[in-house]
Amino acid sequence: xxxxxxxxxxxxxxxxxxxxxxxxxxxxxxxxxxxxxxxxxxxxxxxxxxxxxxxxxxxxxxxxxxxxxxxxxxxxxxxxxxxxxxxxxxxxxxxxxxxxxxxxxxxxxxxxxxxxxxxxxxxxxxxxxxxxxxxxxxxxxxxxxxxxxxxxxxxxxxxxxxxxxxxxxxxxxxxxxxxxxxxxxxxxxxxxxxxxxxxxxxxxxxxxxxxxxxxxxxxxxxxxxxxxxxxxxxxxxxxxxxxxxxxxxxxxxxxxxxxxxxxxxxxxxxxxxxxxxxxxxxxxxxxxxxxxxxxxxxxxxxxxxxxxxxxxxxxxxxxxxxxxxx
Amino acid sequence: xxxxxxxxxxxxxxxxxxxxxxxxxxxxxxxxxxxxxxxxxxxxxxxxxxxxxxxxxxxxxxxxxxxxxxxxxxxxxxxxxxxxxxxxxxxxxxxxxxxxxxxxxxxxxxxxxxxxxxxxxxxxxxxxxxxxxxxxxxxxxxxxxxxxxxxxxxxxxxxxxxxxxxxxxxxxxxxxxxxxxxxxxxxxxxxxxxxxxxxxxxxxxxxxxxxxxxxxxxxxxxxxxxxxxxxxxxxxxxxxxxxxxxxxxxxxxxxxxxxxxxxxxxxxxxxxxxxxxxxxxxxxxxxxxxxxxxxxxxxxxxxxxxxxxxxxxxxxxxxxxxxxxxxxxxxxxxxxxxxx
Numbered sequence: 001x002x003x004x005x006x007x008x009x010x011x012x013x014x015x016x017x018x019x020x021x022x023x024x025x026x027x028x029x030x031x032x033x034x035x036x037x038x039x040x041x042x043x044x045x046x047x048x049x050x051x052x053x054x055x056x057x058x059x060x061x062x063x064x065x066x067x068x069x070x071x072x073x074x075x076x077x078x079x080x081x082x083x084x085x086x087x088x089x090x091x092x093x094x095x096x097x098x099x100x101x102x103x104x105x106x107x108x109x110x111x112x113x114x115x116x117x118x119x120x121x122x123x124x125x126x127x128x129x130x131x132x133x134x135x136x137x138x139x140x141x142x143x144x145x146x147x148x149x150x151x152x153x154x155x156x157x158x159x160x161x162x163x164x165x166x167x168x169x170x171x172x173x174x175x176x177x178x179x180x181x182x183x184x185x186x187x188x189x190x191x192x193x194x195x196x197x198x199x200x201x202x203x204x205x206x207x208x209x210x211x212x213x214x215x216x217x218x219x220x221x222x223x224x225x226x227x228x229x230x231x232x233x234x235x236x237x238x239x240x241x242x243x244x245x246x247x248x249x250x251x252x253x254x255x256x257x258x259x260x261x262x263x264x265x266x267x268x269x270x271x272x273x274x275x276x277x278x279x280x281x282x283x284x285x286x287x288x289x290x291x292x293x294x295x296x297x298x299x300x301x302x303x304x305x306x307x308x309x310x311x312x313x314x315x316x317x318x319x320x321x322x323x324x325x326x
Numbered sequence: 327x328x329x330x331x332x333x334x335x336x337x338x339x340x341x342x343x344x345x346x347x348x349x350x351x352x353x354x355x356x357x358x359x360x361x362x363x364x365x366x367x368x369x370x371x372x373x374x375x376x377x378x379x380x381x382x383x384x385x386x387x388x389x390x391x392x393x394x395x396x397x398x399x400x401x402x403x404x405x406x407x408x409x410x411x412x413x414x415x416x417x418x419x420x421x422x423x424x425x426x427x428x429x430x431x432x433x434x435x436x437x438x439x440x441x442x443x444x445x446x447x448x449x450x451x452x453x454x455x456x457x458x459x460x461x462x463x464x465x466x467x468x469x470x471x472x473x474x475x476x477x478x479x480x481x482x483x484x485x486x487x488x489x490x491x492x493x494x495x496x497x498x499x500x501x502x503x504x505x506x507x508x509x510x511x512x513x514x515x516x517x518x519x520x521x522x523x524x525x526x527x528x529x530x531x532x533x534x535x536x537x538x539x540x541x542x543x544x545x546x547x548x549x550x551x552x553x554x555x556x557x558x559x560x561x562x563x564x565x566x567x568x569x570x571x572x573x574x575x576x577x578x579x580x581x582x583x584x585x586x587x588x589x590x591x592x593x594x595x596x597x598x599x600x601x602x603x604x605x606x607x608x609x610x611x612x613x614x615x616x617x618x619x620x621x622x623x624x625x626x627x628x629x630x631x632x633x634x635x636x637x638x639x640x641x642x643x644x645x646x647x648x649x650x651x652x653x654x655x656x657x658x659x660x661x662x663x664x665x666x
Binding site for chain 1: 521522549569588593
């Protein structure tokens with residue numbers, strides 16, 4: 001970790017103010033992303049993975065608010081910027097790709113105009129230059145016959161092609177950081193592979209740091225460099241993707257990996273994690289995973305485990321060691 | 327496939343939808359009638375107690391086929407028939423068919439108590455004489471699917487996604503169903519919960535001798551559950567047969583494309599070169615083999631002739647190239663089974 005991180009999130013705490021007092025949705029989330037690196041963020045619904053992305057983009061809506069910690073982009077603190085300054089940053093230095101490509105495009109504007117508008121907002125270029133650039137982007141993301149497609153409306157594109165347009169839109173101001181929130185969930189498997197390899201290629205070519213939020217461990221395993229596994233608003237385990245998937249240390253990660261059916265062979269039963277993730281208002285004291293964990297002891301029920309500073313860390317009092325993986 | 331005693335027989339079933347514009351507009355503009363062939367001459371049979379999976383991408387007709395099996399959509403040609411079965415209580419007759427839907431948040435009435443949701447089919451079909459017996463049956467069903475009898479008094483909103491899917495299964499079993507058509511039963515669930523539901527489905531199948539028709543696009547789920555498998559592309563079955571045989575050595579180029587593109591945690595293929603192209607519109611499918619514009623093996627004949635399903639050992643494949651170059655193709659595409 002010699003290179004300075006592009007994005008540095010420290011002890012991020014996000015709460016929702018409710019009638020019964022604040023609910024903590026993110027608690028002490030810390031991670032870095034270096035330029036050109038893809039960090040996968042994986043977890044079950046409600047684990048806080050999308051919320052982490054939303055907090056970085058600065059789109060947390062009330063009653064949610066950032067209650068602690070800091071977010072630095074290339075050394076500049078961005079979590080306390082005024083709304084107007086954040087707006088200038090979004091799109092220019094942070095690009096976002098969301099799950100549903102149909103709702104992230106304006107249905108009444110031609111895709112070319114949407115890209116041109118974004119370029120003109122953020123970069124000091126003429127309209128002609130912006131259009132040439134938009135055309136170039138559409139070609140880069142692999143849209144066939146881009147010179148005619150640039151004047152088509154979003155409904156004339158298929159799901160996979162729309163997601164390519166959204167990616168072109170996210171890249172149009174050459175951002176340093178891309179937040180991709182479930183970019184392939186709405187797509188078919190054969191299209192999903194096209195989109196993930198596109199994101200990977202563009203990330204390498206442009207040296208942009210990418211935060212890839214998904215619930216699909218397979219996508220992470222094939223796309224990300226490092227992965228953060230989230231559980232109940234905290235990072236349970238973080239490390240290089242091959243380490244975390246092959247030799248998980250947190251019992252939750254191990255359970256998650258074992259519960260994915262394999263395509264290589266047919267097993268009689270799947271290993272399952274009993275129970276469900278706790279609700280925000282009912283997160284148990286100590287380690288939030290302790291009620292579902294076979295290794296839990298008294299220590300786990302009282303003291304919340306923390307992440308260390310190594311490359312591969314698990315927030316667990318009794319992490320799995322080499323011997324556990326056979 | 328000549329099973330001794332099939333529980334479900336689908337013969338040359340087709341389902342076409344008229345998607346042409348309003349008649350006045352059609353006359354004014356001279357536009358022709360347009361037809362969407364959602365399911366096109368599909369045939370298969372399923373033996374009792376087996377899991378038959380239907381796999382394909384969006385728009386390939388798998389949900390229409392499921393709706394035809396449960397009778398929500400009559401086939402426009404061909405037939406969907408059921409075999410006679412002998413139940414545990416000695417009665418003989420056609421099987422009862424029920425459906426489990428994808429979204430457990432949308433398929434349960436939010437204003438009904440869980441007890442009433444599960445009891446509705448029992449009351450409707452008059453399977454129990456008294457309310458007390460019905461309540462006892464509901465309690466028994468809830469315990470069977472891994473909930474508690476006391477949950478009958480709660481409303482659906484008090485349950486998580488996985489628990490709601492358990493309620494859906496209990497409701498389907500309340501009719502003493504023999505065949506469950508499961509349309510993407512776990513795609514709305516998280517993986518750890520998905521494992522719970524899949525394990526429950528396997529356990530119930532053994533216990534109650536259930537037959538599953540599983541519709542899914544998630545190939546790892548299909549791999550885990552299926553005995554038999556049909557891969558659909560634009561309304562037609564392109565490969566059908568024994569699930570292990572197909573997974574260990576897919577023959578049709580589309581099946582191979584599908585199996586190659588699933589991201590796998592155990593052996594991630596980080597340097598993948600994905601196949602380009604997308605599923606064409608089923609309203610105006612390409613002539614000949616519908617897959618030929620995306621197919622790496624396509625020959626001139628593929629754009630002219632529609633391939634028929636040709637029987638092979640333990641499966642059938644619809645591909646002209648395979649038919650024409652039997653021996654060479656076999657050697658080239660046999661996929662090695664990784665040792666576990």
